[in-house]
Amino acid sequence: MKRKHLVIGLACLAVAVVLFFVFGNSSRRTSDDASGGEKEKLSRLHSLFQFMDSDNESRPVQEFHPDNVKTYQIEKANLIRDVIIEKNPVCVNEDFMVRVIAKNPNGPDEHLVYRIQNKLGNPAILRYTRAGLKEFYVVVRDEGMHIDFKKVQVNVLDCPGRNAVILRGRLHNLKSETAQFEVTSQEGLAGKCTYLWDFGDKKKATTSTGYVEHSYATREQRTLQSSFLVTVKVIDSLHQTAIGRTTISFPNIHYLSRLMGSAVLPVVYDQFPKVTDNGIEVTAVFKNIFDEPVTFNIAEIELKPCIASGSPDRRELPASSVIGVSTISPGATVEQVVHVSNSVVASSTCNVSISLKGAFPGNEVGYAKLYLSIPPRSRDNVDFNKDKVIEDDDMVRKLNRAAQILGKDRPITPADIEKLDREGKL
Amino acid sequence: MKCITRVSMVLVILMCASTLFAGQWVYRPMSINAQKGDVILSTGEGFIMDLLSILGCYWSHSGMAVDDGYNIRHNTMYAGEIPIEYNYIWFIKTTPKRLNPDRLANGTPGILTEDIDSTYNSTHNFNAAGGAVLRPTAANESAYRSFLNAAADTLNYLRGYYRVNAYVNMYQLDYTNQLVKGRGNHCSGTCWYANYYSGKTMNVATIPPALVDLCANSLYESVRAMVRDDAGGFGAFIIDIEGLFGTGADEKIANQIVNTFGFDRSSDTSSYWRSHIGSVTATANAPDHLLLYNYTNPAGNNVGVQTDSSSYYGQVEPLVITDGYYYWVD
Structure with missing residues (x-):
């Protein structure tokens, strides 16, 4: 069977x-x-x-033919003239500045790009957390195929009993033109402290905590990177002081956008426009980082509905119907109101992208772009597939409290919650 | 009596319902200024960044937008999760020996999709500062977008491990949605394959032996430095193996990683690579190699190997994150 x-x-x-x-x-x-x-x-x-x-x-x-692909070969060149270490030996957790003197035989010195240990930019503030003889590399490159590097040694010693402030700087996770600075450790200081900040861009601030954020969005962008030396002076309740330093370096992507397609100008604006009876409006700061004037003549507007399955609507309008000043002089910073009328923005719209298109002399195209968010104006416009209802009671309590402080009509961002939380207001 | 009970129950239900629908807080997620199929470039710190900077690269990680700016699919390795293997004397654990070879060769999670909130705010696989979106030029946008949508759909299908060795030999990702040991890629290789399997063969960089030698030495030094003093990582992810300091394992692990990078010898902690790396030619794309050949990156180099005909991507734009937000709905 x-x-x-x-x-x-x-x-x-x-x-x-x-x-x-x-x-x-x-x-x-x-x-x-x-x-x-x-x-x-x-x-x-x-x-x-x-x-x-x-x-x-x-x-x-498919067959690959790697031999047919253009190869990329860099050469060692003599670019580094000297490496100046501010102090040697240094103490554990003590910051010290390293400055590289270099010459570019193939072009302007400003085109050289520096990397000191793992930090982009020149000079750089370094610090070691353990004693011993430390080694790091200094790398200098030009805009072509030339590279130079040098191994540098520094002796790090234990120095007990010394006042020290460790300042750490990092680029913001979410705001690409903003840096976060934090005093992560302070030794030898007592009681409540005051923090005097110098951000290295001629702007200063005073805080009562060792944390601050600073935007470098309207900086000059005339090279590939911009580096800033940031200093914090900490004064304790007994008027003792200690200084912490760090360096922060921003890649100038806007400056580079002109070398990689079309120029995109930096614009600083609030993500949430004011919704009025006539439409939406937002105050924006436009910075022309280039050496030629730019004139915007077209506004390309994309309107995305709150419900993701809906199709976006695209409009092309004269730039003058959206902004008041359409020509921005070389290096100028212009603050103005950007306005889009109700006839363009439907009540079911949640995202408005405004792309101002203009021309530099010589018919080169330039852009300034704004990405705006409008919270759904009725329950019918909530996309429950994408948006999440908050069910956590503690979060709801925090949001209610934040709304009392900031106003209920205003959307609340995670950064608002974090800030209010840090200030102990929630 | 029964009637009164029923009426009061209905009233209670109505009251509850009115409370429920009085309003609620809703969260709208973050998004970026990318469209489906655009490549997202990100910087990071760590030994992969050190290695790529030798090649003149600026970006250390890349992924692809798989919808209109809410999710990125990319290939990465959580190096901090690789188990450390130890020496044993009479069943007593003594000194660290090496990283688990299998997990080093076949990095996990491999190809994954993350929303913008998670990847920029929690896992930090991508960073906003220095971030950029690689997309078609405005003139080519309408002509190329459907092809890029297809590339994103392909990447949604693909699965694979993160392969450290893909920095030397990029041709190792199959058209499959299964994890296969010994197969996979690194970040930009995965973006390259998404285009390839949807019909576009982008150019690939060839790195000559002298430069591979320089990269290997840099990688070795960076890993040792990382173990001894600082932290570093694969792509964007941080590895922290400070516990290895002073045990002599730093050199072994540095050797192991370079052997994996150059030869896929993930169990070899010897200095094998030193005598063999001088003849290795790498055929692989770093994120910067996805750029057009005449574009200058933020490190001041024209590293890209693409031409107008080999790539749909012709415009590099600064990344803009539109923050997520809570709103009240009645």
Whole structure:
């Protein structure tokens, strides 16, 4: 009995395999000329055996010819003249400045790009957390294919009993033109402290905590990177002081955008426009970082509905209908109101992208772009597939409290919550 | 009596319902200024960044927008999660020996999709500062967008491990949605394959042996420095193996990582690479190699190997994150 079943099973399998090869191949061969009914029949049969027909096999394999691809070869060059270490030896957790003197035989010195240990920019503030003889590399490159590097040694000693402030700077996770600075450790200081900040861009601030954020969005962008030396002076309740330093370096992506497609000008604006009876408006600061004037003549507007499945609407308007000042002089910073009328923005719109398109002399295209958010104005416009209802009671309590402080009509960002939390207001 | 009970129950239900629908807080997620199929470039710190900077690269990580700016699919490795193997004397754990070879060669999670909130705010696989979006030029936008949508759909299908060795040999990602040991890629190789499997073969950089030698030495020094004093990482992710300091394992692990990078010898902690790396030519794309050949990156170099005909991507734009927000809805 069992043998009989086995034989029948094997026979069925054999028939299935034959059918697969016959119909599987013929379905590919005749796919172009088969009529609709035949096609459907064949594809149904073929689909029965699809598990045996991996997608890999049906994909054409393309040949690569790496030899035909242009290679990239860099050469060692003599660029570094000197490496100046502010102090050597230094104490554990003591910051020290490293400055590289370099010459570019192939072009302007300003085109050299520096990396000191793992920090971009020159000079750089370094610090070690353990005693011992430390080594790091200084790397200098030009805009071409030349590189120079040097190994540098510094002796790090334990220095007990010394006042010290460790200041750390990092680029913001979410705001690309903003840096966060934090005093992560302070030794030898007592009681409540005051923090005097110098951000290295001629702007200063005073805080009562060792944390601050600073925007460098309207900085000059005339080189590939901009580096800033940031200092914090900490004064304790006994008027003792200690100083912490760090360096921060921003890549000038706006400056570079002109070298990588089209120029994009920096714009600083609030993400949430004011919704008025006439439309939406937001105050924006435009910075022309280039050496030529730019004149915006077209505003390309994309309006995305709150419900993601809806199609975006695109409009092209004269720039003058959106902004008041359309020409920005070289290096100038212009603050103005950007306005889009109600006839353009539907009540079901949640995202408005405004791309101001203009021209530099010589017909080169330049852009300034704003990405605005309008919270859904009714329950019908809430996309519950994308947006999440807050069900955590503690979060709801925080949001209610934040709304009392900031106003309920205003959207609340995670950064608002974080800030209010840090200030102990929630 | 029954009637009164029923009426009061209905009233209670109505009151509850009115409370429920009085309003609620809703969160709208973050987004970026990318469209489906655009490549997102990010900087980071760590030994991969050190290695790539030798090649003149600026960006250390890349991924692809798989919808209109809410999710990025990319390939990465959480190096901090690689188990450390120890030496044993009579079943007593003594000194660290090496990183688990299998996990080093086949990095996890590999290809994954993350929303913008998570990747920029929690896992920090991507960083806003220095971030950029690689997309078609305005003139080519309408012509190329459907192809880029197809590339994003392809990447949504693909799965694979993160392969350190892909920095030397990029041709190792199959058209499959299964994890296969010994197969996978690194970040920009995965973006390259998304384009390739949807019909576009982008150019690939060839790195000559002298430069590979320089990279390997830099990688070795960076890993040792990382173990001894600082932290570093793969792509954007931080590895922290400070516990290895002073055990002599720093050199072994540095060797192990360079052997994996150059030769896929993930169990080898010897200095094998030193005598063999001089003849290795790398065929692989770093994120910067996805740029057009005449574009200058923020490190001041024209590293890209693409041409107008080999790539849909012709414009580099600064990344803009539109913050997520809570709003009240009645």
